[in-house]
Each structure stands twice: as C-alpha cells, then as structure tokens.
Amino acid sequence: MAGPEIEHLMQMLARLPGLGPRSARRAALYLIKRRESALEPLAAALAQVAERVRPCPQCGNFDTASPCSLCADPRRDDGVICVVEDVDDLWALERTRAFSGRYHVLGGLLSALDGIGPEDLHLPRLLERAGQPVVQEIILALPATIEGQTTAHYIADRLKAAETPDHSLRVSGLAHGVPVGGELDYLDDGTLSQALRARRPV
Amino acid sequence: MEWCDVGIVLSARPHGEGGAIASLLTASHGRHAGLVPAGRSRSQRATLEPGTLLTCRWGARLESHLGRFTCEPVESSASLLLGDPRRLSVLNAFCALADWALPERLPCPDLYDASLALLVALQGEGWAAAYVHWEMLLLAETGFPLDVSACAATGRQDELVWVSPRSGRAVCREAGQPYADRLLPLPAFLLPELPAGMEWPEQWDHPDICTGLALTGYFLQHHLQVTIGKPLPWARGHLVSRLQTVDR
Numbered sequence: 254m255a256g257p258e259i260e261h262l263m264q265m266l267a268r269l270p271g272l273g274p275r276s277a278r279r280a281a282l283y284l285i286k287r288r289e290s291a292l293e294p295l296a297a298a299l300a301q302v303a304e305r306v307r308p309c310p311q312c313g314n315f316d317t318a319s320p321c322s323l324c325a326d327p328r329r330d331d332g333v334i335c336v337v338e339d340v341d342d343l344w345a346l347e348r349t350r351a352f353s354g355r356y357h358v359l360g361g362l363l364s365a366l367d368g369i370g371p372e373d374l375h376l377p378r379l380l381e382r383a384g385q386p387v388v389q390e391i392i393l394a395l396p397a398t399i400e401g402q403t404t405a406h407y408i409a410d411r412l413k414a415a416e417t418p419d420h421s422l423r424v425s426g427l428a429h430g431v432p433v434g435g436e437l438d439y440l441d442d443g444t445l446s447q448a449l450r451a452r453r454p455v
Numbered sequence: 456m457e458w459c460d461v462g463i464v465l466s467a468r469p470h471g472e473g474g475a476i477a478s479l480l481t482a483s484h485g486r487h488a489g490l491v492p493a494g495r496s497r498s499q500r501a502t503l504e505p506g507t508l509l510t511c512r513w514g515a516r517l518e519s520h521l522g523r524f525t526c527e528p529v530e531s532s533a534s535l536l537l538g539d540p541r542r543l544s545v546l547n548a549f550c551a552l553a554d555w556a557l558p559e560r561l562p563c564p565d566l567y568d569a570s571l572a573l574l575v576a577l578q579g580e581g582w583a584a585a586y587v588h589w590e591m592l593l594l595a596e597t598g599f600p601l602d603v604s605a606c607a608a609t610g611r612q613d614e615l616v617w618v619s620p621r622s623g624r625a626v627c628r629e630a631g632q633p634y635a636d637r638l639l640p641l642p643a644f645l646l647p648e649l650p651a652g653m654e655w656p657e658q659w660d661h662p663d664i665c666t667g668l669a670l671t672g673y674f675l676q677h678h679l680q681v682t683i684g685k686p687l688p689w690a691r692g693h694l695v696s697r698l699q700t701v702d703r
Binding site: 363402 | 500505546547689
C-alpha cells in the first residue's frame with residue numbers, strides 16, 4: 254500500500270506512547286500531507302533534540318546545557334534538594350512554581366518485582382550532593398505507593414547514616430491527603446485516612 | 456471459565472500502555488495471575504497496590520489462558536503502612552516472598568488465612584512475630600515444613616531450643632548440646648505451645664524475632680531458593696536489616 258519509508262515511519266510512530274498502528278497511520282499521513290508546516294519542522298526539532306539534549310550530570314534533568322538550566326540558575330536555593338523518581342515528576346513540580354531549590358532525579362524506584370535494587374538508582378550522586386555543607390534539607394517527592402515510600406524510607410536511612418556531627422540534614426516527604434477541589438465523599442479510604450492522620454490546626 | 460473469589464494483591468506488572476498483569480493470593484485458587492485491563496489507570500492503580508484485599512472475578516475462554524481479572528477493593532493495607540518503614544518492609548517482604556515462592560493456581564487456604572491474619576496484625580502489635588510464623592507456614596506450604604513439635608533425637612516435647620539445619624526438626628537442649636555450634640536456635644514463640652513463663656514477643660525489637668528470621672531465612676535460602684532457582688527477593692533481606700536497625 255505505502256512505500257517502505259512510509260511503512261517504517263508508521264512503525265516508528267506506533268512505538269510512541271499513546272499511539273497504536275491506526276493512529277500512527279493517521280499521524281504519518283498528516284505529516285506527509287503537510288510537508289512544510291509539520292513534517293520538516295518536526296524532523297528538524299527531532300534532529301536538534303537528538304543532537305543536543307543530554308541528561309544533566311548533576312541532577313539528571315534533560316537539557317541542552319550541561320549542567321542544565323535549573324542547576325545553573327544562581328537564583329535557586331542550593332540548600333534544598335528535591336528528590337523525584339523521574340524527569341516528568343521534575344517537570345510537574347516546576348510547573349507549580351512552588352519550589353525554588355535544586356532537584357535530583359533518581360531514575361526509578363526500588364522494586365522487588367522488577368528486581369530494581371539500590372545500585373540501579375542514582376543514589377551515590379545524591380549522597381555526594383547531600384554531603385555538601387550548603388545543603389540543609391532533602392525533600393523526598395516520591396509517589397505515595399508501596400514502592401515509592403519504600404524507596405523514600407531507604408534514602409532517608411542512607412542520608413541519616415551519611416550525616417556527620419558538623420552537618421545534619423532535614424529529610425522531609427510530601428504530604429498525603431485531600432487534593433485541591435477534592436470532595437471527601439469521592440476520596441478513597443486510604444487517602445482519607447492519611448489525610449485525617451496528617452490533620453493540622455486551622 | 457469464570458470464578459469469583461477474594462484475594463490479596465501480591466504484585467502488578469505493567470502490560471501494554473495502561474494494563475497490568477496482577478498476581479493475587481486468593482482464598483480458593485491459590486496464587487493466580489490475570490490481566491487487569493486499564494489496571495494502571497488513575498482510578499485503578501491504587502486498587503492494585505500490593506497488600507490490597509479485593510474481590511475479584513476471573514474469566515478466560517480456556518483454563519490454561521492468562522485470563523482477565525475484574526477487581527473491586529475491599530480494604531487497603533498500604534495506605535495505613537506508608538509512614539512506618541518497618542511495617543512497610545514486612546508488607547513488602549510478605550508480597551515478594553509469596554509471589555516468589557508459591558506455585559501458581561494451587562490452593563493454599565491455610566496460608567491465605569495466615570496472610571489475612573498478618574495484614575490484620577500489621578495494624579496493631581505483634582506483627583513481627585506474626586510475620587515469622589507466616590514464613591514458617593510458607594515453608595510448610597512449599598514442601599519444607601519445620602517440625603518443632605518434638606525432639607528429633609529423644610522425642611521430648613519440652614526444652615526444645617534448636618532446629619537441625621538438615622532435617623528441619625527440633626532438637627532438645629540435652630541432645631543438641633554437643634552439636635550446638637551446628638544447630639539453629641529455635642525461639643520459644645515458634646513452638647506449638649508457648650512454654651510456661653515465656654511471653655509472646657509483642658514488640659518488633661524482641662531478640663527472638665531476629666532469631667526466628669534467621670531460622671526461617673536459613674531454610675528459605677538453603678532449601679527453597681535452590682528449588683526455585685531464583686535468588687531470595689531483595690525485600691526479605693531489606694526487612695532483616697530494617698529490623699536490626701534500632702534507631703529508625
């Protein structure tokens with residue numbers, strides 16, 4: 254039906270998250286029909302990203318600069334490091350504009366099922382960064398799941414073990430509870446009980 | 456083929472973009488896996504957290520197929536344990552060991568009941584001792600029962616303080632004394648009846664807990680691991696080191 258190049262394009266598109274063979278076919282056709290407005294700019298953008306974007310050696314974020322723009326920004330607070338599972342979590346926190354410290358991307362979570370142990374995470378670099386005298390607090394912004402919190406407790410232990418008499422760290426985690434706009438009636442039991450336990454004076 | 460049951464989530468492995476293959480410890484069908492379509496969606500993800508008790512309906516065209524689960528949560532253990540690293544480690548070790556050791560689709564009602572009891576114990580006191588008991592039952596279910604009812608050498612039912620690493624049978628103090636360096640210590644709370652004057656170890660830092668974990672750990676490592684051919688899950692070793700750490 255289509256030439257081998259188009260078939261190859263459709264196969265590559267079908268591998269992307271959210272796209273199946275049918276939607277990949279639609280996307281390929283869309284691009285081919287709009288060579289100047291869509292296909293060529295997309296190809297150029299992909300080529301640029303492939304050539305220039307690299308993981309930041311400090312925090313693990315993706316950027317064209319090394320270290321990344323977040324690590325290089327002098328306005329950010331060096332005293333607080335927020336630990337996240339992956340780059341998409343970093344981007345989610347950045348969208349809130351509520352955090353102005355530094356980040357550290359772990360690159361996964363401890364998982365008995367997938368055989369991911371501590372040696373598979375970017376922990377040595379985190380311990381190294383946490384050991385700098387300027388760092389006062391580590392925020393463990395990890396998922397409220399068994400794997401997420403197991404990883405959080407493990408990192409907290411490692412950080413405590415690495416403390417010295419001259420340098421102590423505050424290790425904190427994100428609160429769990431009622432989301433903004435959430436109605437109690439629609440919340441699951443687990444979230445509701447967590448929220449009740451973490452109640453605070455009003 | 457279709458059946459309904461209650462079960463405990465042991466693991467959920469991503470499948471495709473939004474689905475998951477869940478492994479459940481069910482009351483009447485043993486450890487059973489099945490596809491949960493959209494199991495990784497926002498609404499269903501929490502249902503498949505390890506340790507969640509749920510009702511499930513399994514269906515497939517043939518019995519040998521993987522089949523599909525439809526799950527409804529009954530009670531979630533995870534949310535209550537997330538803040539407690541030790542209890543969380545127990546939950547992790549329980550789910551990982553059951554998933555690792557139990558054969559698929561072989562009913563094990565006693566172990567299921569013990570697992571439910573463990574989940575209840577995790578909400579209160581005595582959870583560490585309940586977990587060691589659960590590991591003993593797991594060994595029994597998988598073909599390595601520890602016989603601690605009487606001494607293997609003399610038949611005595613009192614003063615049982617060791618277990619033979621070869622036979623898994625108890626040995627009394629008198630008969631085992633010459634071989635004490637080669638025998639495994641048997642904590643009193645693992646005996647069928649607690650001896651007079653002994654107390655059930657309610658606290659996780661009771662010395663008998665680590666002794667019990669060392670005993671079951673020996674058989675898990677030297678017998679069950681050899682049979683299964685895969686190393687013990689990381690979560691089990693993590694639990695032992697967690698319970699040996701006193702300050703957190």
